Amino acid sequence: MRRRTWALLIVGLAALGLYGLNASWLAPAPHGRPSLVAQRGLHQIYNSQPVGPSDCTAQRILPPTHRLIDNTLPSMAAAIAAGADVVELDVRRTADNAFVVFHDEGLDCRTQGHGLVSAHTVADLQTLDVGYGYTADGGRSFPLRGAGVGGMPTLAQTLAAFPRQRFLIQFKDGGPATADALAAYLAQAKITDWSRLTFFGGPVTLRRLQALHPGVRVMDQRAAAKCAVRYFALGWSGVTPKACRGIITIVSLDQSWLAWGWPNRYLARMRAAGSDVLVIGAVDNPKSGAFRRVNTPAQLERLPAGFDGMIWTDRIDLVGPAARKRWP
Template identity: 40%
Template sequence: MKTLIVVVFAVAAALWLLNTSLLVTPPSDTAKILAHRGIHQVFQQEGVENDTCTAQRIEPPRHAYLENTIASMQAAMDSGAEVVELDIHLTPDRQFAVFHDWTLDCRTDGKGVTEQTPMTTLKTLDIGYGYTADGGKTFPFRGRAQGQMPTLTEVFTALPHGRFLINFKSDRREEGATLAVLLRAHPEWRKSVFGVYGGSAPTQETLRLVPGLRGYDRQSTLACLGRYVAYGWTSIVPEACHNTLVVVPANYAPFLWGWPDRFAARMKDAGSEVILLGRYGGGDFTSGIDSADDLTLVPKNFAGYVWTNRAETISPLLGKRMAATNSQANRE
């Protein structure tokens, strides 16, 4: 019995020593904001399904920005976002339309499938047409966003100092190949692409064709996190977690070996960046750190990217918290 106790104690001590953050030098960098869809009109996420028209359930507007527009991306960067997430569709005239929805019927005055509609037609649409916060009594953005759906080329040109996480909305491999061709033709835009994600086929095709680019899809994320949970306690980082973007739901983060500082150090040594999401509840990986309450889920020394739907709120709150932490450290 005594031998068993000693063995258990030794194993527990070894696990602690291998995975405690107390023995790791805290990162010198600070947390960075990743603005999902730029600054945009937010909505209640309870009960949202794939076919829910979220433009019809927005909260009362507090600003005039619409998602995936150049103005919303600029506003996100002005608020402190280091990376802006955007959504793309490859149209029949070989342009990348920057727009979230698979179809046009919810947000715009158009009809049909986004990727099946020429960019010349998409440019005529009012992308604020369908937004309402009161069940259709009023439409506060109708008539104010005619022709504001940008192409990816226009985004890169208008915001040359921006960095973007590109979401492939389809699973067409040709989207990845076309993006790779675009970046090859304009090497100056390569630095603008922080990473890619979304549909597995275009994501993996882009990563194959663009050396050094990071990205992820659902399968690669589950492979990375699942294998790390299985044997990350050994300090071995699975190959699936190397040279990639590691997205971590905040409510699962405490179950990762060495979270936060030891985990972050391992991912950095593996050439990867960590993106902290909001709580994962079984839907897609897009819930964000969107309130002061959510901000408590971000570790004090976290130096990765904080995914948020409210960059205009979270960026200043995060700044104040970091300033308070630095002030306390200076006093000590």
């Protein structure tokens, strides 16, 4: 009986210590406001059915409420006006070693063009209508045709159009050669200020870019996943794993309970480790990496009043105004 009492006492003290180490309310509350990351600007909304890697999302849009098209200058301007601190965009390498802002590998889904983006020059690509293939009724009508003629900007044109805006730039082509080409392209375009640019994509591409430009800001989803696993294993002890230092960590609201000390304690630990925190909505498939972003004002209520991380959204039109009210 005495042994059992001692065992219960030890377990209770251990639980109390674990709680004390990770209690959010015992940590300093953050004092700031979040940065909103607008996915591809203000764009058309797709239906909620799962999207496969070969699916043409332009054929999956809901009935349009506006004529803006993702990855175009008007969509970026609208996102910034709605409150975006960072605009996410996709870049593809062209036949003449430039980089255009476009999502797909091929042209047939969204445009009237054919073949791969990489087989065409910028001059060819900028004659296309990037709204040509969008339909909400299975191809009976194409409400955005004509709205995107000449609407595929180069990366250099985009950076020049928004000279003070921060961007999250996704490499849609991978490999060290892509990093080499991008660095040469930006140098030729006389883009010297990389401080407002964050890059993400394959780890090989990112490592090569970091070798070319030490200190360049990157978001490596594999590194973030590694951090999440190791933090779950060790974070309960108050230790911040080396894998979580100096990176952008990713926390989904539906799995935030896995982040020891969430929100205040976790945020303080990542800040001390020199890492930024990016919040998404939910993880749909951990193996494939499929996830949903923060797309409703109600989700913002799950974040602390002084949250100073980043919020990634597909609905800057909804989340932007709500965030302005929550974080004036």
